[in-house]
Amino acid sequence: MNENMTETGTQQTRKNPFFEIYDTPHETVPFDRITLEDYEEAFIEGIRREDEQLEKIINNTEKPTFDNTIVYHEEGKEHYYDLLSRVSTVFFNMLSANTNDEMDALAQKIQPLLTKHANDVRLNKALFERIKHVHRFHRILTKEEKQLLDNEYDGFVRSGALLDEKGKERLRQLTEEAGMLSLQFQQNLLKENKAFTLHITDKDDLDGLPATAIEAAAQEAKEQGKEGWVFTLDFPSYSPFITYSTRRELRKKMYMAKNTVCYKNNAEDNQEICKRLINIRLELAQMMGYASYADYVLVKRMASNKRTVYKLLHELIDAYKPTAGKEKNAIQEMCRKTRQGIDKQEPMEPWDTPFYSHKLKLKKYNIDAEMLRPYLELGNVIKGVFGLATRLYGITFKENSDIPVYHPDVKAYEVYDKDGSYLAVFYADFHPRKGKQGGAWMTEYQGQWIDSKGKNTRPHVSVVMNFTKPTADKPALLTLGEVETFLHEFGHALHGMFANTRFESLSGTNVLWDFVELPSQFMENYAIEKEFLQTFAFHYQTGEIIPDELINRVVKSRNFNVALSCLRQVKFGLIDMGFYTRTKPLEANDDIRQLELRYSHEAELKPESLQRLGTCMTVQFSHIMAGGYSAGYYSYKWAEVLDADAFYAFKLKGIFDQATAQRFRDEILSKGGTEHPSLLYKRFRKKDPSIKALLKRNGIKKVG
Numbered sequence: 001m002n003e004n005m006t007e008t009g010t011q012q013t014r015k016n017p018f019f020e021i022y023d024t025p026h027e028t029v030p031f032d033r034i035t036l037e038d039y040e041e042a043f044i045e046g047i048r049r050e051d052e053q054l055e056k057i058i059n060n061t062e063k064p065t066f067d068n069t070i071v072y073h074e075e076g077k078e079h080y081y082d083l084l085s086r087v088s089t090v091f092f093n094m095l096s097a098n099t100n101d102e103m104d105a106l107a108q109k110i111q112p113l114l115t116k117h118a119n120d121v122r123l124n125k126a127l128f129e130r131i132k133h134v135h136r137f138h139r140i141l142t143k144e145e146k147q148l149l150d151n152e153y154d155g156f157v158r159s160g161a162l163l164d165e166k167g168k169e170r171l172r173q174l175t176e177e178a179g180m181l182s183l184q185f186q187q188n189l190l191k192e193n194k195a196f197t198l199h200i201t202d203k204d205d206l207d208g209l210p211a212t213a214i215e216a217a218a219q220e221a222k223e224q225g226k227e228g229w230v231f232t233l234d235f236p237s238y239s240p241f242i243t244y245s246t247r248r249e250l251r252k253k254m255y256m257a258k259n260t261v262c263y264k265n266n267a268e269d270n271q272e273i274c275k276r277l278i279n280i281r282l283e284l285a286q287m288m289g290y291a292s293y294a295d296y297v298l299v300k301r302m303a304s305n306k307r308t309v310y311k312l313l314h315e316l317i318d319a320y321k322p323t324a325g326k327e328k329n330a331i332q333e334m335c336r337k338t339r340q341g342i343d344k345q346e347p348m349e350p351w352d353t354p355f356y357s358h359k360l361k362l363k364k365y366n367i368d369a370e371m372l373r374p375y376l377e378l379g380n381v382i383k384g385v386f387g388l389a390t391r392l393y394g395i396t397f398k399e400n401s402d403i404p405v406y407h408p409d410v411k412a413y414e415v416y417d418k419d420g421s422y423l424a425v426f427y428a429d430f431h432p433r434k435g436k437q438g439g440a441w442m443t444e445y446q447g448q449w450i451d452s453k454g455k456n457t458r459p460h461v462s463v464v465m466n467f468t469k470p471t472a473d474k475p476a477l478l479t480l481g482e483v484e485t486f487l488h489e490f491g492h493a494l495h496g497m498f499a500n501t502r503f504e505s506l507s508g509t510n511v512l513w514d515f516v517e518l519p520s521q522f523m524e525n526y527a528i529e530k531e532f533l534q535t536f537a538f539h540y541q542t543g544e545i546i547p548d549e550l551i552n553r554v555v556k557s558r559n560f561n562v563a564l565s566c567l568r569q570v571k572f573g574l575i576d577m578g579f580y581t582r583t584k585p586l587e588a589n590d591d592i593r594q595l596e597l598r599y600s601h602e603a604e605l606k607p608e609s610l611q612r613l614g615t616c617m618t619v620q621f622s623h624i625m626a627g628g629y630s631a632g633y634y635s636y637k638w639a640e641v642l643d644a645d646a647f648y649a650f651k652l653k654g655i656f657d658q659a660t661a662q663r664f665r666d667e668i669l670s671k672g673g674t675e676h677p678s679l680l681y682k683r684f685r686k687k688d689p690s691i692k693a694l695l696k697r698n699g700i701k702k703v704g
Contacts, residue, residue, distance in 0.1 A: 046084030384536025394418025491523030517639030
């Protein structure tokens with residue numbers, strides 16, 4: 001008999017796993033017992049139960065207080081009432097990491113119900129009146145309680161609680177439409193990325209490609225039932241091809257496929273979706289009394305306003321653009337001298353830049369990503385990253401095969417604190433596959449919080465990546481860039497795992513959006529540190545430790561094309577700000593691509609050259625269209641200033657200094673959103689952050 005069935009006479013009744021306390025290690029999600037039907041049933045019942053809980057708050061005849069209104073809502077984590085949160089978390093994580101057509105169809109059905117429910121809560125007049133009363137008249141609160149109260153009140157106001165009935169109805173229409181459009185944007189992006197393949201049958205067309213890329217392409221072809229080699233737009237396949245292939249026409253084919261995703265005037269075209277999302281967000285912001293969506297968003301960011309954001313972006317342009325020009329000229333000179341596959345009259349194109357950039361880097365530093373792969377076997381990298389956390393914070397990781405996972409690629413670990421106590425569950429999902437979005441991210445299946453009896457519910461966090469897959473002959477061998485990605489997402493995971501706050505909505509990564517990237521980008525600094533690399537970087541065949549001389553070449557090449565890379569990030573930030581600082585809606589005849597070029601031209605060295613290519617970034621820019629970074633993409637550069645400054649504190653004491661690490665944990669990683677991040681950072685660093693450390697690290701100018 002199926003373990004999810006119970007017998008009543010001769011009739012079997014199946015239990016929905018979401019309705020029960022999970023009978024798994026640490027009450028982890030029982031992925032192996034969840035069916036598609038379970039999701040819809042749990043969503044509907046979860047909404048009903050949450051409505052029931054809210055009615056109890058609203059109908060309470062006692063005077064509204066922090067404890068019977070704010071905390072009652074926040075701490076309603078008894079199994080009966082947390083159903084909606086639990087099913088939503090699992091479903092939408094699977095929609096990104098392991099979806100299929102049936103899941104996508106269910107998402108289309110469920111999204112309007114969830115948006116309506118969220119509006120029913122945020123626009124509930126009786127509930128808001130109670131919250132407003134508590135906000136005005138409350139007992140003496142702790143700092144964390146005060147932060148929660150302010151967040152609750154502001155959240156309702158910023159969600160339309162002060163609007164009249166006509167305004168509330170319009171808001172409902174807009175948010176429901178935006179929810180569906182964001183979902184459609186992501187589904188289109190996944191379909192388009194997975195739809196393209198470059199199928200090669202002539203071995204000569206593999207010229208220049210490293211063995212690892214050829215082996216991976218052969219395996220991909222085998223999995224698709226094809227002869228030869230198949231390359232995809234997944235990063236571990238795309239990046240080596242565009243970097244190493246000597247077949248210029250094939251590089252162009254890959255480049256154009258990648259950069260015209262969702263820009264083909266087909267069913268998956270995202271142009272109109274982008275225009276509508278931008279207009280919806282503008283209208284919502286103006287309904288709330290703000291001139292633009294950026295004005296609305298930035299009030300709740302460290303940057304505070306668009307002037308501060310543009311100041312940072314322009315400072316970076318001024319500091320990096322001269323160096324970027326020199327870097328670009330050097331690549332063009334390499335192209336001019338080599339002219340491999342290019343007629344003398346032809347200009348260097350974007351699909352040539354990675355190819356000649358690689359040749360230049362090889363010439364200047366004798367370093368190549370493929371040289372490092374044999375030393376970066378995934379199993380050893382995992383040990384190295386975990387070992388770094390042990391060395392800094394004393395925590396340890398133990399794989400537990402009894403914890404259910406949603407795909408064989410996923411590994412589950414128990415995490416223990418330095419005193420041996422249980423700290424968290426950590427999932428790691430490493431490789432690309434059908435039904436998985438590209439890129440890398442960190443998420444949670446359970447947040448951290450402390451109930452009224454003092455029980456500290458520990459988090460279940462996950463990192464999802466798209467690393468080079470193992471082949472029949474080789475284990476998964478990573479590039480240094482993939483190691484940096486691992487460290488980045490692991491930094492987010494540490495932020496989640498170290499959470500130690502009373503309220504879940506303030507724990508872990510629930511911080512202001514332009515602070516959330518500090519812990520992740522901070523961890524990237526270790527990727528080229530010799531003391532770190534030599535703890536795990538052993539040749540996968542010989543066991544030889546990575547040579548000092550190879551590490552030295554890596555370190556010397558660290559700032560290769562750093563200015564071009566900076567301008568690329570600034571360009572994305574300018575595109576984001578350009579669309580979301582608009583005070584007038586886009587018209588039907590407005591061209592997304594032309595606006596993108598106009599907004600970002602300051603960060604381009606030769607903006608006129610982009611006009612003829614016919615590519616578009618915005619239509620696949622999920623960060624700002626469907627990923628929460630709308631009017632916030634600058635956060636990566638904002639946090640980079642912080643991470644360089646924070647790592648400098650470690651450099652002064654030693655990169656593994658446990659006292660500094662403990663302060664970083666205590667003052668930043670464990671505090672979540674309980675206080676303003678500028679206060680947390682200053683408490684850790686004993687001073688305000690400065691851009692000087694970033695400029696010094698990048699070699700842009702000398703700093704005294």
